[in-house]
Structure formats: structure tokens, C-alpha cells
Amino acid sequence: MAITEPDHDYVMRTVRERGVRFVRLWFVDVAGLLKSFAIPVSELEEALEEGVGIDGSSLEGGARRSERDAIAYPDPRSFQVLPWRPESLVARMFCDVRLPGGEPFPADPRYALRRALERAAELGFTFQVGPEIEFFLFAANDDGSPRPLDDGAYFDLTTLDDASDFRRRTIEHLEQMSIPVKASHHEVAASQHEIDLSHTDALSMADAITTFRLAVREVARELGIFASFMPKPLQDQAGSGMHLHLSLFRDGRNAFYDAVGDGPLAETGRHFLAGVLAHAGELTAVTNGWVNSYKRLCSGFEAPRTVSWTRAGDGALVRVPSNRPGKEAAARIELRSPDPACNSYLALTLLLEAGLRGLEQELEPPPETTNGAVDGLPQLPRDLREATDLLASSELARDAFGAELRDLYVRSRRAEWEAHQAQVTEFERERLLRAL
Amino acid sequence: MSDVWLYAADEESGSEMGRELARLGYKPYRAPDPSAGDEPGRRPGLAVLVGAAGEAAPLDVWQRACRRHDLTDVPVIFTVDAGGLRASQPLFEAHELLVRPFSPAELEVRVARARRGANGIEFAEVVSAGSLELNLATYQASIDGQPLDFTYMEYELLKFLMTNPNRVFPRESLLNAVWGYDYYGGARTVDVHVRRVRAKLGEKHAARLVTIRSVGYRFER
Numbered sequence: 064m065a066i067t068e069p070d071h072d073y074v075m076r077t078v079r080e081r082g083v084r085f086v087r088l089w090f091v092d093v094a095g096l097l098k099s100f101a102i103p104v105s106e107l108e109e110a111l112e113e114g115v116g117i118d119g120s121s122l123e124g125g126a127r128r129s130e131r132d133a134i135a136y137p138d139p140r141s142f143q144v145l146p147w148r149p150e151s152l153v154a155r156m157f158c159d160v161r162l163p164g165g166e167p168f169p170a171d172p173r174y175a176l177r178r179a180l181e182r183a184a185e186l187g188f189t190f191q192v193g194p195e196i197e198f199f200l201f202a203a204n205d206d207g208s209p210r211p212l213d214d215g216a217y218f219d220l221t222t223l224d225d226a227s228d229f230r231r232r233t234i235e236h237l238e239q240m241s242i243p244v245k246a247s248h249h250e251v252a253a254s255q256h257e258i259d260l261s262h263t264d265a266l267s268m269a270d271a272i273t274t275f276r277l278a279v280r281e282v283a284r285e286l287g288i289f290a291s292f293m294p295k296p297l298q299d300q301a302g303s304g305m306h307l308h309l310s311l312f313r314d315g316r317n318a319f320y321d322a323v324g325d326g327p328l329a330e331t332g333r334h335f336l337a338g339v340l341a342h343a344g345e346l347t348a349v350t351n352g353w354v355n356s357y358k359r360l361c362s363g364f365e366a367p368r369t370v371s372w373t374r375a376g377d378g379a380l381v382r383v384p385s386n387r388p389g390k391e392a393a394a395r396i397e398l399r400s401p402d403p404a405c406n407s408y409l410a411l412t413l414l415l416e417a418g419l420r421g422l423e424q425e426l427e428p429p430p431e432t433t434n435g436a437v438d439g440l441p442q443l444p445r446d447l448r449e450a451t452d453l454l455a456s457s458e459l460a461r462d463a464f465g466a467e468l469r470d471l472y473v474r475s476r477r478a479e480w481e482a483h484q485a486q487v488t489e490f491e492r493e494r495l496l497r498a499l
Numbered sequence: 500m501s502d503v504w505l506y507a508a509d510e511e512s513g514s515e516m517g518r519e520l521a522r523l524g525y526k527p528y529r530a531p532d533p534s535a536g537d538e539p540g541r542r543p544g545l546a547v548l549v550g551a552a553g554e555a556a557p558l559d560v561w562q563r564a565c566r567r568h569d570l571t572d573v574p575v576i577f578t579v580d581a582g583g584l585r586a587s588q589p590l591f592e593a594h595e596l597l598v599r600p601f602s603p604a605e606l607e608v609r610v611a612r613a614r615r616g617a618n619g620i621e622f623a624e625v626v627s628a629g630s631l632e633l634n635l636a637t638y639q640a641s642i643d644g645q646p647l648d649f650t651y652m653e654y655e656l657l658k659f660l661m662t663n664p665n666r667v668f669p670r671e672s673l674l675n676a677v678w679g680y681d682y683y684g685g686a687r688t689v690d691v692h693v694r695r696v697r698a699k700l701g702e703k704h705a706a707r708l709v710t711i712r713s714v715g716y717r718f719e720r
Contacts, residue, residue: 077639239648
């Protein structure tokens with residue numbers, strides 16, 4: 064009998080004891096979309112030992128060209144029985160994707176993040192992330208068009224509304240999937256919700272965000288509605304963001320916490336903040352990866368437009384919470400631009416690298432923006448094309464992702480932009496058809 | 500404690516055995532019959548075959564289920580009265596024999612012996628704290644017989660704490676003892692996993708995993 068690793072043994076034994084029928088193997092493409100394929104339990108042992116062959120071009124998003132052999136290796140430590148559909152037990156495992164020769168597959172976003180975290184670890188840092196994820200719930204009208212579920216206001220909780228029922232069920236599922244929820248509430252827009260997750264290391268969090276999007280959709284489906292993480296689904300309502308709370312820890316201590324000074328951040332935190340702000344333009348194509356992302360960034364509702372930071376005001380790119388004496392773990396920066404449709408693996412990779420550059424070069428942040436004064440501040444890219452062009456020439460992205468992954472991502476975003484440009488929209492027809 | 504599949508030739512002797520098993524903390528169910536097209540639910544931790552008065556236990560139904568669902572390592576107890584014993588094949592295939600009438604203490608001993616005989620589970624391999632049980636041989640955790648779905652590292656952390664109860668462990672010691680290598684998350688990983696384990700344990704048992712402020716964690720048994 065082969066000598067198996069204890070974590071392999073755990074998976075094999077649990078599958079058997081619990082009567083799991085299928086195991087879903089998960090990976091994400093460059094756009095951050097979850098790819099999943101199921102294997103029967105009879106194939107599991109071999110999959111754990113030798114991996115499963117896949118067409119690697121399926122990771123290339125819109126940039127997909129020709130087929131490319133790759134091997135997906137399930138990570139036994141991510142094995143988890145899915146809490147939905149208990150009538151036929153299904154489990155999932157995240158995969159690391161490799162080339163047939165064993166080297167990492169360059170288009171695997173999980174690998175890019177893993178590598179960035181290893182570089183941070185060499186400097187003694189772990190990267191901690193806590194997201195606030197916003198999304199919408201819709202019912203489908205008879206003609207298939209989406210209908211917002213309610214007109215409930217902020218923090219409006221009644222015992223019998225669909226929305227709170229939905230949140231309770233979602234949180235139960237998330238907790239069963241090892242995703243600790245910190246808080247949840249109704250957002251400002253009709254039918255919009257926010258769920259905040261407790262901070263953890265960046266790789267676990269990127270996996271958690273991927274799982275989160277699926278779990279929320281599943282719960283909505285069970286209730287006969289649907290959930291959307293589209294950044295700006297409704298014209299006159301606030302869009303959905305995914306604010307990211309970021310910090311570095313060293314030797315179990317928060318390296319952003321200023322124990323002696325009176326500033327909101329220690330030196331490490333200031334340099335990190337400065338690094339993120341210095342590279343804010345290049346980052347945007349990754350934190351905001353869709354044409355629609357820019358409809359959110361350009362339309363107010365407190366979404367950031369300028370490269371700025373503040374302790375109090377609204378609308379800045381980064382908010383730095385005030386120092387809370389005795390609350391060391393709370394020191395962090397909050398990046399307000401990302402949306403929940405981004406590839407969180409790539410976004411966290413690039414953010415970490417930008418922050419570490421700030422540390423290496425001992426950059427200092429620009430002065431704080433107060434009272435929302437935005438005149439003269441650098442602007443974030445206005446649309447996906449502008450953002451993608453900045454990324455295409457980004458040295459930071461090349462170093463963080465490797466040239467191949469950067470170019471793949473750029474190509475997939477350009478394909479997205481071109482597809483958008485090829486559309487003649489209702490807006491154009493309404494405005495121009497009779498006027499011209 | 501785990502599910503028990505009951506194979507009873509008649510309702511009366513079956514429900515009597517069911518009550519005794521429930522008293523010991525097991526979850527007895529009427530076993531699915533493959534020839535009647537029943538689908539098995541989750542895998543049982545034990546099977547008990549109950550013969551009617553003066554008759555042998557229904558071994559054939561069990562054997563059909565075994566062949567159909569690969570249950571060969573499930574511990575089996577064969578129970579009959581004195582008349583049933585005479586009616587049985589002398590070398591029946593079961594791990595333990597229980598002749599009625601029996602005392603609850605005897606049932607408990609027979610179950611433990613059957614479990615050891617079937618899959619080598621010694622008493623010490625099941626760690627419990629109230630209705631929370633961890634089976635170290637099968638990696639399964641349960642509360643009142645309901646399975647809990649932990650990830651491997653959550654299971655390992657809980658196992659370490661439950662097998663070393665009532666002692667305080669600093670985060671770093673837990674990281675070394677349970678993870679054993681440098682992990683991206685550092686000591687914060689321990690906090691995150693404790694939080695996850697508590698959420699899955701639910702209110703009643705979460706309180707056993709105590710945070711000792713600015714030191715670490717302790718499992719209270």
C-alpha cells in the first residue's frame with residue numbers, strides 16, 4: 064500500500080465516512096471567474112497523487128487561444144464538504160495548476176499570489192486582508208428582466224423580509240465553509256447587501272472571496288432569486304464595491320500599528336500606503352477589471368475617483384482608520400476602489416507588491432486630503448481601456464505577475480473592451496437615431 | 500456518537516434494542532433494505548442485527564447491504580435470545596454476540612469490542628467532551644451523532660486541543676505543534692482557525708475553546 068500523506072488520508076477517509084459522491088475541483092481564470100469540474104470519488108485518490116489533466120487555456124479568460132496541457136493538483140487542505148444540497152453530498156478542493164513538467168502554470172492567479180506572499184515572508188511579513196463585500200439581490204420579472212427585491216433602508220431588519228432571511232442563511236453557509244463573517248447589513252441602494260469578513264492571510268482570503276461569491280449565489284438560487292456582484296447594475300443606485308482592509312504582520316504583531324507616535328500608522332504602514340498610492344493607476348485594471356467597473360467609479364455615491372487618502376472624509380481612494388490605543392490588530396489601510404467582480408488573487412498580489420515597493424524605497428504618502436478637497440489630485444483611470452494601457456506598461460505588474468501573466472491579463476481585458484466597443488447601445492439610439 | 504443501523508425481524512424487539520442504544524447515546528435507525536430499493540443515508544458506525552423470539556438474526560439482509568454499499572468494515576453485533584441461539588449457524592459472521600436478556604453495561608462492552616474488532620478503534624481513540632466526539636481513527640467529529648465538516652487543519656487543531664485538555668497553549672506553540680512549518684498567516688492563522696472551529700461547533704460547545712487573553716487557548720473538557 065502506498066504511503067499517503069495524513070492530509071490525503073483525511074480526505075479519503077472523510078469522503079468514505081460521510082458518503083461524499085462527487086468532489087468538485089476548483090481553480091480561477093485570469094478574470095477571477097471560478098472554474099469547476101467534478102470527479103467521482105473513485106477517481107479521487109489518483110487525482111490527489113497525480114493531479115488531473117486540464118486544458119490550461121481555460122485559465123486565460125477572454126484571451127483564450129489554443130489548447131494547452133496543464134495539470135490541476137487538488138490541495139487536500141482546502142477539502143470541504145459543501146453545505147448546500149445535503150441530499151447528495153459534494154465536497155470541493157482548490158487546485159494549484161502546473162505544467163506537465165511540474166513547473167507552475169504561469170496563468171494560475173493562485174500561484175502569482177503565493178509567490179508574492181513568499182517574497183513578503185522573506186522580509187518577515189504576512190499579509191492580512193479583510194474585505195467588505197457588496198452585492199445585489201434581484202428577482203426575475205416574467206420577461207427575465209431583473210427586479211430589485213425591496214426598498215428597505217440601511218440596517219433595516221424585519222423578521223419576515225426575504226433579505227434578512229437570506230443573510231442569515233448565507234452566514235450559516237459561509238461559517239460552515241470556514242469563512243468567518245464579521246458583520247452584515249443592508250446597504251444604501253435598494254436590494255443591496257454588504258457582508259464583511261474577518262481578516263485573515265491573503266491566500267485564504269482570496270479563496271474565501273471566490274467561495275463567497277458562489278455561496279451567495281447558491282443561497283439566492285435556493286430562495287428563487289439571484290445575486291449579482293456586477294459593479295454597477297442599476298443606473299441611479301450606488302454600485303457594489305469591495306473595500307479591502309490591508310495590513311502587514313511581523314512576528315505576530317501588526318507592523319502598521321504605531322505604538323509610540325500619534326499618527327494613524329507606524330513607519331511600515333506609511334511606506335506601504337505610499338507604495339499603493341504611487342502605483343494606484345496601474346493597479347486599477349486589476350482591482351476594477353470590467354467595463355462596468357468604471358460606471359461605478361465615475362458616478363459618485365462615495366466611490367473614489369482620485370488618488371488620495373484621508374482619515375475621515377468620503378470618497379478618497381484610501382481611508383486610514385484613526386489610531387485606537389490598545390487596539391493593535393485594528394491598524395490598517397482601507398482601499399476603497401476594488402469591486403467584488405475583480406480577480407482577488409491578482410488584486411492582492413499587485414497591492415502587496417506595490418506596498419512592498421513603498422517599503423523598499425521608503426516612500427512617504429502625499430498630504431492627507433481633508434474635507435473632500437479633490438482639486439489638483441491625480442485621477443484614477445476613467446475607463447477600462449485607459450486602465451489596461453497603464454497596466455500593459457507596468458513594471459510593477461511585470462515583476463509581480465511575470466510578463467506572461469501580465470500580458471494574458473492585458474489581452475483578456477482588451478478583448479473585453481473591444482467587445483464593448485462593438486456594441487451599439489440603447490443610449491446611442493435614443494440620443495442619436497432621430498436627432499442625426 | 501454515530502448512527503446505528505438496526506436490522507430487526509420484528510417491530511417489538513427492534514424498538515427495544517433501539518431504546519437501549521439511544522440510552523447509550525447512539526442514533527438508531529431502521530436499516531435500509533437494498534432489495535426494497537432503499538438508498539443508504541450516511542454510513543453507520545455500527546450495525547445491530549436483532550433476531551425475533553426463538554429465531555436467528557436477519558443476517559441475509561445485512562449481507563446484501565454489505566455487498567451493495569461496501570460496508571465490510573462496519574462493526575456488527577448479532578443479538579438473539581436463547582432459542583434464537585440454538586437456531587443460528589454456530590459460526591455466524593458478526594463481530595460480537597449478545598444474548599437476550601442483557602444489561603445496558605453488557606451492551607456497552609459488546610459495542611466497544613465490536614468496534615475494536617472491526618476497525619481497531621480502542622477506547623482511547625474516541626475523545627469526547629459532553630456530546631462532542633472526535634474519532635481519531637476515522638477523523639470524524641460529531642455532536643449528538645450529527646457529523647461536523649471540518650477542514651483538515653481545523654480537525655488537527657481541535658484534535659490537539661481535545662487530546663491535551665485544560666492546558667493553556669500559546670499561539671506559537673499551537674502553530675508549531677499543529678502546522679509544524681512556516682505558514683503564510685503566522686500566529687494569526689491560529690486565531691482564524693479557532694474562530695472557524697468555534698463557528699462550526701456551535702454555541703453549546705464553542706465555549707469549551709477558551710481564549711486566554713494575550714496568552715493563547717485552552718480546551719475545557
